[in-house]
Amino acid sequence: MATMRDGSRRDFLRQSVAGAAFLCASGGAAALTTAAPVAAKPGAAGAKSRVVVAHDEMLRGADSKVDSGRMLALLDRAMKALTGHDHPVDAWKTVVRPGETVSLKVNALGGRGLSTNVQLVAAICERLQEAGIRASDIVVWDRESSELERAGFHLAMGGDRVQCYGTDRVGYEENLTGWGSVGSRLSKILTQRSNVLINIPVLKDHDGAGVTIALKNMYGVIHNPNKYHPDGCNPFVADVNMLPEIRSRMRLTICDATTAIYQGGPGYKPEHCWNANSLLVSEDPVALDHTGWQMIERKRAEKGLKTLEAEKRAPRYIATAADNEHRLGTNDPKRIAVVEL
Amino acid sequence: MLCGLEVQEIARNQAGSPLDRRSFLKCALASGAALGGGAALGLAGVAEPAAGIASGATSGTQNDAQFVTEAKFYQKLAERKIKCKLCPRECIVGDKERGYCGVRENRGGVYYTLVHSRVCAAHIDPIEKKPLFHYLPGTVAFSLATAGCNVNCKFCQNWDISQARPEQIPAEYMPPRRVAEIAKQYSCPTIAYTYSEPVIFSEFLMDAADAGHEAGVRSIVVSNGYIQEEALKAAYGKMDAVKIDLKSFSDSYYHKVVTGQLKPVLETLVTLRKMGKWTEIVYLVLPTLNDSDQEFRGLAQWIKANLGQDVPLHFTQFHPEYLLKNLPITPVPTLERAKAIADAEGLHYVYIGNVPGHPSQNTYCPKCSKMLVERVGFTASQMLIRRSSCPFCQHPIPGVWHA
Numbered sequence: 001m002a003t004m005r006d007g008s009r010r011d012f013l014r015q016s017v018a019g020a021a022f023l024c025a026s027g028g029a030a031a032l033t034t035a036a037p038v039a040a041k042p043g044a045a046g047a048k049s050r051v052v053v054a055h056d057e058m059l060r061g062a063d064s065k066v067d068s069g070r071m072l073a074l075l076d077r078a079m080k081a082l083t084g085h086d087h088p089v090d091a092w093k094t095v096v097r098p099g100e101t102v103s104l105k106v107n108a109l110g111g112r113g114l115s116t117n118v119q120l121v122a123a124i125c126e127r128l129q130e131a132g133i134r135a136s137d138i139v140v141w142d143r144e145s146s147e148l149e150r151a152g153f154h155l156a157m158g159g160d161r162v163q164c165y166g167t168d169r170v171g172y173e174e175n176l177t178g179w180g181s182v183g184s185r186l187s188k189i190l191t192q193r194s195n196v197l198i199n200i201p202v203l204k205d206h207d208g209a210g211v212t213i214a215l216k217n218m219y220g221v222i223h224n225p226n227k228y229h230p231d232g233c234n235p236f237v238a239d240v241n242m243l244p245e246i247r248s249r250m251r252l253t254i255c256d257a258t259t260a261i262y263q264g265g266p267g268y269k270p271e272h273c274w275n276a277n278s279l280l281v282s283e284d285p286v287a288l289d290h291t292g293w294q295m296i297e298r299k300r301a302e303k304g305l306k307t308l309e310a311e312k313r314a315p316r317y318i319a320t321a322a323d324n325e326h327r328l329g330t331n332d333p334k335r336i337a338v339v340e341l
Numbered sequence: 342m343l344c345g346l347e348v349q350e351i352a353r354n355q356a357g358s359p360l361d362r363r364s365f366l367k368c369a370l371a372s373g374a375a376l377g378g379g380a381a382l383g384l385a386g387v388a389e390p391a392a393g394i395a396s397g398a399t400s401g402t403q404n405d406a407q408f409v410t411e412a413k414f415y416q417k418l419a420e421r422k423i424k425c426k427l428c429p430r431e432c433i434v435g436d437k438e439r440g441y442c443g444v445r446e447n448r449g450g451v452y453y454t455l456v457h458s459r460v461c462a463a464h465i466d467p468i469e470k471k472p473l474f475h476y477l478p479g480t481v482a483f484s485l486a487t488a489g490c491n492v493n494c495k496f497c498q499n500w501d502i503s504q505a506r507p508e509q510i511p512a513e514y515m516p517p518r519r520v521a522e523i524a525k526q527y528s529c530p531t532i533a534y535t536y537s538e539p540v541i542f543s544e545f546l547m548d549a550a551d552a553g554h555e556a557g558v559r560s561i562v563v564s565n566g567y568i569q570e571e572a573l574k575a576a577y578g579k580m581d582a583v584k585i586d587l588k589s590f591s592d593s594y595y596h597k598v599v600t601g602q603l604k605p606v607l608e609t610l611v612t613l614r615k616m617g618k619w620t621e622i623v624y625l626v627l628p629t630l631n632d633s634d635q636e637f638r639g640l641a642q643w644i645k646a647n648l649g650q651d652v653p654l655h656f657t658q659f660h661p662e663y664l665l666k667n668l669p670i671t672p673v674p675t676l677e678r679a680k681a682i683a684d685a686e687g688l689h690y691v692y693i694g695n696v697p698g699h700p701s702q703n704t705y706c707p708k709c710s711k712m713l714v715e716r717v718g719f720t721a722s723q724m725l726i727r728r729s730s731c732p733f734c735q736h737p738i739p740g741v742w743h744a
Contacts, residue, residue, distance in 0.1 A: 109437065144508075172509065176500075176663070183495075183664045207422075207435050224504050226443035227493050230600070264420055267436040 048337040049284035049330050051291045054078035055341065059258060059277040066258055072123040075254070078281040079127070081339050089130045095252050096196055098132030101139075103194030103249075107202045107217050107256075108142040108151035113268035115151035116200045116256045120279070124198070124254065125162050139163040141189045143220045163193075172223040180239035180325075184222035190245060197249035199285065203257040203276065203292050205265035205300075209233040210308045210315030212266050213292040214253040214285035215241050215328070237317035238326045241285065247328075253288050255280035262299040274299060286321045286329025287336045293318065407514055408459040408507070412445055412452040413544050414572045421450035427572050428491045428540055429605040442541040443506040444489035455507050456487035457545045460515040462502055462536045465527055467719040471535060471563050472694055473621055474704060475653050475740025476582040478714055479721040482561060483524035486536035487545065488512070491567055493600040494588065495664040496627060503537040517545070517552035524558045530744050531581070535563035543568075543576040550579035566609035567601050573612055582619040582741065585610060589624075589631040590640040598630060598665075607643070614648050619741055621653040623694070626671045626679055628659070637679045641686035650689045651739040656680055657694035673699070690739075708736035 056074045061067050076088035083091040096102055104124060106116035125138055136159065142148055145155055145166035156164045170193070172185035190197065201217035208229050209216055215237045219225035222243075228236035241247065257278040264272040276295070282288040293315055297307055308314045322331040330336060414427040421436040425445065432440035434447040444456045463485045468477055471484075488510040490503035497503055502510055515523075524532050532553045534546045539562050550560040559581040566585040568576070577583055585606070589595060592603040613620045624640065626632050644652055656679040658671045676693045680701055683691040693701035697718050704714035704726075711733045715723035725732050726742050 168508065178664060207433070223506070223509055224443065226439050226441055226506070227504065227600075229441065264435075267421075267438070269420070 048335050049282065049287035050082060050337045050339060051280060051282040051284070051287050052078045052081045052339045052341065053278055053280050053291065053295075054081065055276075055278045057277060060275065064275075066117055066119045068119040068122065071117070071119040071258075072126065074279055075120065075123045075127065077341050078254070078279050081341055082281050082283075088127055092127045092131035095198075096128060096131055096133055099137075100133060100196050101137045101194045102128055102133055102196040102198060103189055104138065104140045104198050104200055105190075105217060105220060106140060106142050106148075106151075106153075106200045107204075107212075107220065108144075108147040108153065109220075109266060110202065110204070110261075110268040111150050112152050113270060114202060114204065114259060114261060114265075114273060115147075116202055117258050118152045120254070120256050120258070121153070121200065124200070134160075135162045136160050139165070139189055139193050141187070142166055143187075144168050165189075177243050177245060179242040179244070180235060182222075182228065182236055182239040182243065184224050184240070184243070186223075186243065186245050187221050190221050190249065195249060196251050197246065198251060199253040201253070201255050203255055203260035203278075203280070203295065205261050205263050205272070205296055205308075206313075206315075207265065208313065209237065209317065210313045211289070211293045211296055213255055213280075213289045214282075215289050215317065215321055218246055221246060232313060232316055234315075234317040235320045238321035238323075238328065241321060241328050242326055250285070251283070253280075253282055253285050255288060255292060257292070257295070260296070260299075262296050262303065263305055284329035284336075286318060286331050288329075289315070289318045289321075290331040290333070290336065291338055404514075405455070405508065408457055408512075409453050409455055410457045410544060412454045413547075413575070414569070415452040417450060421447070423447050423450065423452045425452065426569055427543060428567050429569060429602060430491060430567075439506075442489045442491045442538075444487065444541050454542065454544050456489060456542045457548070458514055458516045458519075459487050459507055459512045459542075459545075460485045460520075461488050461507075461510045461512040462486040462499075463513075463515070463523075465529060466533065466535075467721075468531065468533070468561070469716060469719040469721060471533060471561065471584050472623065472655055472657075472692075472719075473561060473582055473584055474655070474692060474714070474716070475621065475690070475738075475742070476561065476619055477530055477741060477744055478724055480530050480744070481528075482531040482533035483520070483527065483529040483558075484533040484535050485515070485520065486534070486539075487542040488537060489541045490538035490565075491541050491601075492538070492565055495598050496625065496659060496661075496668075497663045498660075499536050500663040517548040520549045521552040521556040521558055524553060525556050529558065531559045531561050533561050533563060538567075539564050540568045540572075540576075543572060547576050547579055554579075565599075565601070566606040566613075568605070568609060570608070570612055573609055574616065577613065577618065578616065580618060582621075583613055584621045584623060585613070586623050586625065587640070590636045590643065591631065594631050598627075607647070611647055620648075621655065623655045623657055624679070625657050625659055626676055627665070628668050628671055628675065630668070632671070632675050632679070634678070634682060637682040638686060641683040641688055644683075645687050650687050652688070653690040653692060653740075654683055654688055655692045655694045656683075658696050660695070677701070704738070706731040706734060706736055706738065709734040713738060 054074050054077050059070050079088055079091035083094045085091040108115045145168055153164050167187040170188040176183045199214050201214050204212045206212040209232055218240045257276040259273055260276045261273045280288050318331050321328040416424045423434050425432045425440050430441050434440050436447050439446045446453050465481050466484045468480050468482050488502050488505045488507040539546050553560050561582040562580045563584045588599050595601050595603045656676045680691045689707040693699045702716040703712050705712055713725050726738050730737050
């Protein structure tokens with residue numbers, strides 16, 4: 001931690017990230033929980049997929065805004081628990097290597113109320129740089145720049161800063177890429193500006209798909225997501241995640257559950273949101289989605305709502321993503337190790 | 342020269358944006374189409390953008406607000422949701438979301454079309470290219486499209502505009518009066534709504550048709566017919582002729598290959614018949630997928646029973662595109678087999694399309710068998726019909742033959 005808190009180093013990092021929105025004030029670190037090393041890669045025979053659910057009841061200050069220092073500490077706890085490393089930078093070094101170009105696919109559709117938290121993204125950018133990634137080799141992105149701005153991100157293109165912009169600024173690949181039922185053009189941010197993909201979705205109910213968490217967030221990578229919403233997005237979500245350009249780059253999912261929605265999603269409806277003050281972190285997006293889905297079901301039960309199954313919108317694409325044809329991870333609770341911090 | 346001029350204009354507006362290969366080709370094709378009336382390139386059914394803007398970044402090059410207007414066919418639901426009543430899909434769309442077509446968006450419980458006057462492809466085409474063979478042969482149509490489609494045919498020739506969201510495609514602001522002016526200026530007796538799927542830009546189509554009629558220009562539509570009855574009557578009621586792509590006579594094909602349903606399309610054809618609209622049908626024949634004798638026969642029998650023997654039916658040749666590049670070009674004997682079956686079932690005007698030089702591109706009198714309209718490519722090279730009748734035996738030939 002001493003290295004992280006080094007003034008000059010931290011100042012350098014602060015200057016490197018894009019805009020004031022990314023700046024993190026230091027805050028007290030929450031108690032650390034030591035966990036076993038990260039599980040084997042998704043789908044590995046016999047291994048359990050680890051999903052870390054890190055929670056901080058004090059994540060928000062008196063004004064109910066997320067405290068950036070506590071967010072950094074929460075992220076550190078989660079990453080250390082996932083990887084088994086005692087030091088957060090070491091944890092990140094298991095995810096990225098110096099010289100790599102890293103794209104952070106956020107979800108900015110829900111405006112300021114229900115999008116990927118800016119403080120979380122800033123914390124990730126800070127740790128990535130400490131792990132050896134140049135600021136300009138990090139790009140924070142979603143489909144539209146205007147959506148990023150509405151979610152509180154400051155756009156940045158060029159220079160030595162962390163980059164932040166939508167696919168609208170660079171466009172989609174001309175040629176189609178396909179897998180199974182899906183044929184799409186992919187964002188050039190993914191294909192030309194990054195070789196590592198870190199998925200940073202939001203924990204959300206979805207009126208058609210059941211839930212939208214990690215797997216469905218990849219709809220923001222393709223040019224024609226509207227074509228893949230019928231039938232509860234099944235098997236389309238699983239097929240999109242099988243696209244080679246996505247699958248080969250995917251390293252990690254950090255689901256933002258600081259504010260989540262259990263009904264009426266994916267749009268922001270404050271009456272159905274709750275402050276879960278949590279992060280879900282995993283290398284297995286299927287296991288993470290299954291875990292997040294159960295969190296939403298628990299909240300729905302608490303609120304006296306029917307299950308998604310009873311509403312005929314259970315997220316069946318999660319099971320499809322785990323089947324023998326896809327093997328994107330596991331949805332078998334017996335093969336998922338949920339580590340709650 | 343229209344398209345070439347417009348391409349040059351747009352290219353100047355985009356100064357500093359180097360054209361990539363695809364955009365260069367689009368520019369070149371669009372210019373060539375203008376010079377050659379489209380047909381000279383032999384690019385049957387292939388739309389090119391109205392503007393030769395470099396692909397890639399598009400945001401900021403268009404003022405989105407000018408294309409947005411409230412949709413006509415939808416129903417408001419609780420929690421700021423809406424149900425779209427335009428096509429049989431009946432998308433239920435939450436706030437800030439779009440329907441399947443990708444060009445209609447719910448904003449705070451109000452549903453908007455994002456493509457009114459948002460023209461992404463425009464050409465002057467021979468009407469035979471639509472194809473309409475019994476409607477003003479030998480004339481040209483000012484043909485336009487917006488982005489978007491309400492199905493997702495795996496063989497789509499124009500997938501780069503039909504399967505895109507409007508903000509991903511360079512487009513021009515072309516309000517209805519301007520559409521009518523251009524048609525008039527270039528001596529086009531018709532405006533054709535085509536290339537992508539006009540169902541999804543119904544509001545624009547209706548307004549442009551009104552503007553056209555005021556200026557003495559008719560309207561025709563090239564459509565999949567996947568539309569609800571109320572919208573059909575309101576929108577296509579303003580059309581002077583309709584071409585429907587009946588993509589198969591099998592519901593499973595519609596489900597798997599088209600991402601739609603057969604029944605609503607058949608209902609559309611029957612409604613158009615009742616409305617008295619001049620209608621022609623195209624059936625694109627895909628090897629192994631919709632080319633059985635049984636299907637051809639069922640199709641011909643249904644048309645005869647429900648629409649009559651005089652509806653022109655075009656069996657057209659498939660060329661590998663989009664998600665079906667693994668299939669071969671439709672063999673000509675397959676098309677000839679389809680025609681033979683439809684002829685045997687009693688249909689009077691069965692054509693073979695996309696096969697230049699094939700004699701079944703011509704129109705023959707069903708009574709005396711004399712050739713009445715000779716077509717070479719997309720050009721009607723000889724037109725003998727007089728007063729809507731065969732000049733040899735005076736048998737009436739259905740259609741709209743003269744302006």
